Amino acid sequence: MSAARTGPAVAEPGKAEGDAVAEGRVVEAGGSALVVRRAPRDRTRAAVLVLHGGQENGRRPAHPWQPAALRMRPFVSAAASVSSPRDVLVGRVRYRYRGWNDDADPLQDTLRALDELRGRAGDVSVVLVGHSMGGRAALRAAADPSVRGVLALAPWCPPGDPVDDLAGTRIVVLHGDRDRVTAPAGSAAFVRQAREAGAQAGMVLLRGGDHAMLRRSHDWHRASAAAIRRLLRPERDLEGWTAEACAADEPLLR
Numbered sequence: 001m002s003a004a005r006t007g008p009a010v011a012e013p014g015k016a017e018g019d020a021v022a023e024g025r026v027v028e029a030g031g032s033a034l035v036v037r038r039a040p041r042d043r044t045r046a047a048v049l050v051l052h053g054g055q056e057n058g059r060r061p062a063h064p065w066q067p068a069a070l071r072m073r074p075f076v077s078a079a080a081s082v083s084s085p086r087d088v089l090v091g092r093v094r095y096r097y098r099g100w101n102d103d104a105d106p107l108q109d110t111l112r113a114l115d116e117l118r119g120r121a122g123d124v125s126v127v128l129v130g131h132s133m134g135g136r137a138a139l140r141a142a143a144d145p146s147v148r149g150v151l152a153l154a155p156w157c158p159p160g161d162p163v164d165d166l167a168g169t170r171i172v173v174l175h176g177d178r179d180r181v182t183a184p185a186g187s188a189a190f191v192r193q194a195r196e197a198g199a200q201a202g203m204v205l206l207r208g209g210d211h212a213m214l215r216r217s218h219d220w221h222r223a224s225a226a227a228i229r230r231l232l233r234p235e236r237d238l239e240g241w242t243a244e245a246c247a248a249d250e251p252l253l254r
Helices: 072-083 105-121 133-141 184-196 218-230 242-247
Strands: 019-022 025-028 034-038 047-052 087-093 124-132 145-153 172-175 202-208
Touching: 034 105, 034 218, 047 072, 047 105, 047 133, 072 124, 072 218, 087 105, 087 184, 105 124, 105 133, 124 133, 124 218, 133 145, 133 202, 145 218, 172 184, 172 218, 172 242, 184 202, 202 218, 218 242
Parallel strands: 019 034, 047 087, 047 124, 124 145, 145 172, 172 202
Antiparallel strands: 019 025, 034 087
16 A cells, blocks of 8 residues: 555544634634644744645545544644743644645645745744654655655655755654555655755654554554654754654664
8 A cells, every 4th residue: 555544634523624712712714724623812923733644546625524533633732731831832734635645635734834924924843743644745845845754654655756945844753663654764764865865863663653643542642742742842852752753773663
């Protein structure tokens, strides 16, 4: 299987597609690609955007109640838990379609979301958190000048995806060693190429981890929270296991 067949978009049950909770009120996102889950109380300094998985091909509409979207709710919560509510926006990218398709549709949606974020908050630092197909979109969108860091979870990394514009970007990849949907070897190859292009990149293999991130789910969530916290501080050196992963010749096994 060449792509991540994990299903698409996410929102909280009971809320209409496009609604977002911000400081106790509902914010209508309309038809935008950016769905805000938490709006800062003060001026926005940085943002974390979450991207869910999908399919290799498929033009059926993406919906927030589909499994791949719901799967990312704990990661939205993790991002909110480790970032300041005063100045860090937490949101997600809304896809038009379930599939990547020939036009790289989730990548285009992500770039639209970044443009909308700039229109809303100006030029702020962005961390992208993407799973599977969303991981591919996040890694491709890392060429955008606003993106300072990417956390890719079991990403779909087919050969030939570009790395030329990743210099200076921080990339952390988490991949389960029992993933049968997207290949850990593809992630490792991407990390090597990204390093050669000038990115600070590292990879951690979670022993026993699967593609859906259900096995060892607590470890997925805890490691993601730690990585997001560190990626949100581009002015500081990485530390702990993220620094170790970026310095290691081979993926770390945890």
